[in-house]
Amino acid sequence: MTKTKNILFIMADQLRWDYLSCYGHPYLKTPNIDKLAKEGLLFESAFVQSPICGPSRASFYTGRTVFSHGATLNQVPLPIGELTIGDYLRKDNIKTAVVGKTHMKPDKDGMERLGLTKETDIGMIVSEPGFDPYERDDGLHPNNWVKNYSTVLTYNKWLNSLGYKGDNPWETWANSAEGPNGDLLSGWKLRNSNKQARIQEEHSETAYMTNRAIDFMNENKDDQWMLHLSFIKPHWPYIAPSPYHNMYSPNQFYEVVREDKENQIQHEVYRAFTNAQVSKVFSKREVREAVITGYMGLIKQIDDNLGRLFEFMKQNKFFQNTMIIFTSDHGDYLGDHWLGEKELFHEQSVRVPLIIYDPSGNADSTRGQREKKLVESIDLLPTFLEALNSSTSTHRLEGRSLLPLIKGNQINDWRKSVFSEIDYGLHSARDELELGPHEARAFMIRTEKWKYIYYKGFSPQLFNLEKDPNEFEDLGQNQNYEKIRTELKDLLLKRLINRKNLLTVDEKFVLKGQDVESEGGVMIGVW
C-alpha cells in the first residue's frame, strides 16, 4: 500500500472558507481545488487559532495556540524556544522548504542573548524560523521597506530580468494598474482592485510561487520533503492580472451579510472595530464591488495555478506519495457585519477552508467525503507527524491528529468546541478604547451551536449559530442565557488550563514519577 512520503502544505492568505465552489460559492468555480476535495477529505468546520496572519501562522507552524506560543500580534517574532514544523521534521531528515509567505520574524533578542547570528547554520534556521530557506517571500513589499532590504528580493530580480524595470517591480508592475494616460494606479488603493495589474499572468506572484514549488520538487525527487507553498494572494493588494481582473461582476457576489441592528449593537469592542477606517470603507457598496472583483479573480487564479501544479505532480508521480493540504490563515470580512479585514470572530474571519488529500490506501474510505467535526489549525502538525510516522516527541503539541478522521475511524471523544483568540493591540480599536498593551485580548469558544466571546475587561458576546447562523443577534447581555454563558466560560477555562507548558521533558519523564529520585538514594517519608 502506498504510504505518505512527502507533504505539500498549501496555504492561501486571507481566503474565506466560502469562496470556493466546493464550499458553496455559486459563481466562483474552483475545479482544481474541488477535485482535490473529491480525492481527499473536505473539512466543513475548520477554524484558525487566531484570525490574524502572524499569530495564526505561528499556530499552524508550532501546533500550539497563540496563548501558548505568544506571537500574539503581526510582526512579533515567535520566541526562540518554540519549535516549528521544520524543527520537528528535520529530526527525521526531512527537507522543510518554504515557498512564499510565513509572516515570521527572527527573535533577534533571543538570538543575541544566546550568541546566535544569522550567518551560522543554526542561526539561519532559527531566524527562518525553523524552516529550510528556499523561496521565502512574505509578499508585502512597499517601497520604503524595499529600500531597506539588504539584498534584492528574488521575485523583483526575476521581474527585472524579464524587462519589468525599476527598484520595486513588485509594487509598480505586479501590484499596480495603469491609467488611460499611462499613469500608475496603485494596487494599495482599493478603488483600483478591479483594474488589470500591469503584469502578465505568468509573471505574477501566484504563478511565480507555483513555478518555484515545481522547481523544488524537480530538484528534490529523491529526497523526502515537506514543502510549504504559501500563496500571498488573495490578500491585499487586491489586484489581479488579466484575464482574472474582470472575470466576475457584482451580480455574481454573495449578498452582503449585515443588518442595521448590528450597527446599533452596544458592545464596545465590536463598535470600536466598526469605527476603524477599513470598516467604514468596506461598508460602502462601491468598495465591495471593486474589491470582491479582484478578490474572486485572485482566487480563480490560484485555482488555475494549482491545476498546473497538480498536473505536474501527477505526471511526476508525486501524487502517489504526497499528502496535500489546502487551507488558509483566516478569512476576510469584505464589508460583512459592517467590517473590513479580519481579527474578530465572525465565521467570515475565523473559519477557513481545509482539504486534505492523503495518498495512502488508509484514506480510501473517506475520499470525496465532507467531515463536519470541529477541527483547528493546530491539528495539522500532529497529522503530518503521524502521517510520516515520525518518532519525534509530541509533548508540546496542543492539537490532535486528523488522520483517524481521514481513515474514517469511529471516534467518540472528538472535541466539542474550538478555541480562537485575538490580541488587537495593533488595531485602532485599542486606541479608541484606551486600553493598555496587554489588555486588548479576546477569546472565542465555539461549539456546533454556540459562539461565546470573552473580552478582557468587557462584557461577553454570545451567538446561537443554529437559530442565527449569520450572527446578527448578540445574546451576550441577555439574562435568559446566563446559564449557557457560564457553561461556555467553563469550557474556556478548561481550554486555557489544557495549555501544554511542560516543554523541556516529555511524558515519559512524568510517568517515571519519583523513581528518578528514589533510584538515586533519596528517601522521602521513610521512618
Place this chain on the structure above:
Amino acid sequence: MTKTKNILFIMADQLRWDYLSCYGHPYLKTPNIDKLAKEGLLFESAFVQSPICGPSRASFYTGRTVFSHGATLNQVPLPIGELTIGDYLRKDNIKTAVVGKTHMKPDKDGMERLGLTKETDIGMIVSEPGFDPYERDDGLHPNNWVKNYSTVLTYNKWLNSLGYKGDNPWETWANSAEGPNGDLLSGWKLRNSNKQARIQEEHSETAYMTNRAIDFMNENKDDQWMLHLSFIKPHWPYIAPSPYHNMYSPNQFYEVVREDKENQIQHEVYRAFTNAQVSKVFSKREVREAVITGYMGLIKQIDDNLGRLFEFMKQNKFFQNTMIIFTSDHGDYLGDHWLGEKELFHEQSVRVPLIIYDPSGNADSTRGQREKKLVESIDLLPTFLEALNSSTSTHRLEGRSLLPLIKGNQINDWRKSVFSEIDYGLHSARDELELGPHEARAFMIRTEKWKYIYYKGFSPQLFNLEKDPNEFEDLGQNQNYEKIRTELKDLLLKRLINRKNLLTVDEKFVLKGQDVESEGGVMIGVW
C-alpha cells in the same frame, strides 16, 4: 540619601511561615531574623507560585507564574527561552552569584538544538541557568548521585580537607548520626531526625554556605552584586549538628493542626495525598516528635548563622547599601492535615515568611511594620529591578514591585487575590488516581477571606479562612456556596488570561501600533 546598591536574596528551603518568632512561634526564638524584620518590612501574607521546590524557585527567579514558565515539576529544566534574575541584572553589569540551592537544571534539548554547550560562556550561564556560577550546591547528594558527578562536590572536598573521610561526607558525616556502637544512622530516615549530626556545627552546610556568602562579599567589595544565598535547610534530611539537635522538645511544638473529619473528606485528590507514604508516616506522633525537633534546630541554626553574616555586613558597611530579603520556597505540613511534605495548598504549604530590609531612606517610614497585603513570590524580581533602578524591560514580568509598599505609599489598586498552582505529576497521588501526565494539575485562588482550589478533572475545594482559619471544613461541594465558587473561578480565569505571553517585543512595540506598517507604505483600507 543612601541607595540600594546590592541585593542579598536569602532563601531557606521548606521553611514554614509560622516557624519564626517574628511570625509568632512561641518557643523557636529567631532574634536575628526578627531584628531584620524590625529594621525592614515583614509581609504577613506572602505566597509562593507553587508549593514545590523547583517550580516555586523558577517563579522567584523568572518573575513569572509556573503556568507561564512551564517548569511545573521538580527536576524539570526551565525552558531556554525564559529569563532569570541573572539575565535581567547582567544587562546592568551586576554580578549575580548563587551560594547554595536553585534546584534548576539546564535545558539540554534546548541547548543542543541551538548548538550551545556548557563549555562556552553563554552555555555555562544558560545552564546555571541565568546566574553567574559561584557556589552552586543543590543540597541533595545521595551516594548514587555523587558517584555519577563528573567533579567532586566542593562541600565534600572541603569536608575531606577537614578530615571527614569518605567519598560522600555530605551524607555520611553532615547528614548522618552515630549509634551507640559507632554505627551510621542515616539522616534520610526520619527516626534519626532528633539525633546529633556527625559534624561540628561550623562544618555543617548552613555554616559553610554562610562562609561562602561572606567570601563572596569580601571578594566583591567594589562591585555591584546580587547574591542569592540559598540555604539547603531546614529541608530534609532533617538532621542538625550539636547543639541544635536537641534544643527543642515536644512541649515546645505547635499542636498538630488536623481533625478527624478531614480524614473523612471525600475529595479524591486530597484523599490520594493523605494516602501517600509520607503522609501516613507524618501522621504518627513519634515521627512528628523526632522530625520537628530536628526541623526547629535547623531553623535556629540558620538564625544564628544569619546573625554572624549580618554582623559581618554591618562591620563592612554592606548594611548601608544592600537590600536584604529573607524568604522560603514553600512550607512543610509536618503532619498537619494528615499530610507530610508540601504540594497541596493549605497555609502550611503555600504560605511563606517574607521580610525585606531596604537600606534606602525611602523605606524609613515602614521599618518594623507588618504588611498585610497579599503578595506573591513573583513580586520579588520587579522589586529588585525597581530598587536598582534597572533599565531592563519588564514586559515578561507578571508580578508587581513591592517597593511602593516598602515606601509606605497609599495604594488603592493592590491585588485582591493570590494565585498558586501545582502539577502533582510526580506524586504518588497521580498514580493512585490513574491520571495522565498532563492531568495532575490544580490551581488556587486565595483572597483575604476565601481559598478556592480548582482541580483539573475533579470537583473544587473551598475554605472560609475567616470562620475556619485552619481549613478544616471543605465547602467545595456545599450548594450554599455556588455563587462564591463561581466568583472565585472567575478570578482564576482572569488570572490565567493575564499571563504575559508576548515575550519577544516590549510594550513600546504595541503602543506604536500600526505605524510600523503605515510608515513603510502599507495602506490598509484606503479607497
